[in-house]
Amino acid sequence: MQNKILIIGGNGFIGSHLIDGLLEKDYKVRVFDITLEKFRKPNSKIDYRISYQNNIYDLLEAMIGIDIVIHLAGTTVPSSSNIDLIADVNNNLITSLNILNLCVRQGIKKVVHFSSGGAVYGNSEVLPIEEDHKKNPISSYGIIKSTIESYVQLHKELYGLDYLIIRPSNPYGPRQSHTHAQGVISTFIQNAYRNEPLQIFGNGTTRKDYIYIKDLVDITIKLLEFNSIGIFNIGSGKGTSVNEIVQTINKTMNLKTEVIYSEERNYDVKNFILNINKIRQLLGFDFEFTSLENGINLTKEWIFQNRILN
Ligand SMILES: NC(=O)c1ccc[n+]([C@@H]2O[C@H](COP(=O)([O-])OP(=O)(O)OC[C@H]3O[C@@H](n4cnc5c(N)ncnc54)[C@H](O)[C@@H]3O)[C@@H](O)[C@H]2O)c1
Structure with a gap:
């Protein structure tokens, strides 16, 4: 049971x-x-x-x-x-x-x-x-x-x-709130739909998982x-910069969004990529992670279908 x-x-x-x-x-x-x-x-x-x-x-x-x-x-x-x-x-x-x-x-x-x-x-x-x-x-x-x-x-x-x-x-995907507090991908997709500029803290080159x-x-x-x-x-074990996220969102949504770069925030961790060997060994190396493009696409679809744009 x-x-x-x-x-x-x-x-x-x-x-x-x-x-x-x-x-x-x-x-x-x-x-x-x-x-x-x-x-x-x-x-x-x-x-x-x-x-x-x-x-x-x-x-x-x-x-x-x-x-x-x-x-x-x-x-x-x-x-x-x-x-x-x-x-x-x-x-x-x-x-x-x-x-x-x-x-x-x-x-x-x-x-x-x-x-x-x-x-x-x-x-x-x-x-x-x-x-x-x-x-x-x-x-x-x-x-x-x-x-x-x-x-x-x-x-x-x-x-x-x-x-x-x-x-x-x-983590990112459907049902994440888009409050700017956490969840850069959902927040940016939401901003992009509303035709609002995307705000990046720092120069957007630091890489996160x-x-x-x-x-x-x-x-x-x-x-x-x-x-x-x-x-x-x-994690995915891969590092992606915020600039790359913006590029992927633009490509997926066929947009060219405006980006505003602001000062870095002191509580933000700069670069982090997780070593996932421990879970890889347990799950088997054939576990397929969702690509960033697919993930962004699925998130975008959900935001659109649920019309939580206002
Ligand atoms: N989302 C992320 O990016 C992320 C990353 C790493 C770790 N985590 C951790 O994972 C956990 C879940 O994250 P999430 O993104 O689903 O958060 P979330 O805010 O979406 O969900 C948290 C839930 O806790 C409930 N809650 C808040 N205060 C409560 C209280 N006093 N009593 C009972 N319920 C209460 C909220 O109503 C909400 O439904 C959190 O501990 C978070 O710190 C989240």
Whole structure:
């Protein structure tokens, strides 16, 4: 019988795709979130629990009968995390510690923590970055992600709680919000449709790792199926510059967008490409990643079909 899974923060971008992948594999899925999904109607196969992750009683109840807890709820991104450090600790670190404690109390078999491939390593001189590279976060977001990782590992040491720590690169695709805060690809496609200039921080040449959302979700589910334990980078293993993203969007949409270059932001990691040998070995080397062109095309189609352009 398939494991029963609770996804905390499951109605956001990554969670909504994870739900699809898990339901396809016949997992029983319960979602704990403060809201329903933004872009789709509720799914009758999901057991929704609408509440805040700092409500310990509701969380405890949501964990009854659950085997695996996937933790996706987060209230900040690198750009917003430095505004109020204490709020960031309270809303993201303390809540995560509560979740870990409750997992132990409820006899959960495994916890899956979505950390960050960009934010925990910071600016690395060695590329691509392996999982055992030293951590050097440069934002409160990165410090908290990294600290939660340490607590996840401590819970394994102290209480035997198995874990998966996922360090995703930059996922993109349908249902990502286009708020400029996170998700340069979705934001730029949206800007391009509206005929607005694209804003690039820095000169657009630094290279980052982008992964199409379905690839991230498929690999995460494979890790669950293989009963993997430990820390895993999940990215494409390739570096793409923002200038290249603009070129690909222009080509895919047959446009010539205006670009405005602004000053670099100090919380942005400059170059990061993940070393994905660990997942490659596990998945087999024939795993096919979605190309940037295809991924941008699929994202563009979704934005257009859903007419979320206003
Ligand atoms: N999207 C990315 O680029 C990216 C990259 C690396 C890591 N991550 C991490 O993956 C996780 C999921 O990211 P996402 O892009 O799906 O984010 P998202 O903002 O789309 O989804 C987060 C969900 O958490 C819910 N949530 C927020 N506060 C909550 C609370 N107090 N109680 C209950 N639910 C709450 C939100 O309603 C939302 O549905 C986050 O931890 C994020 O830091 C994301």
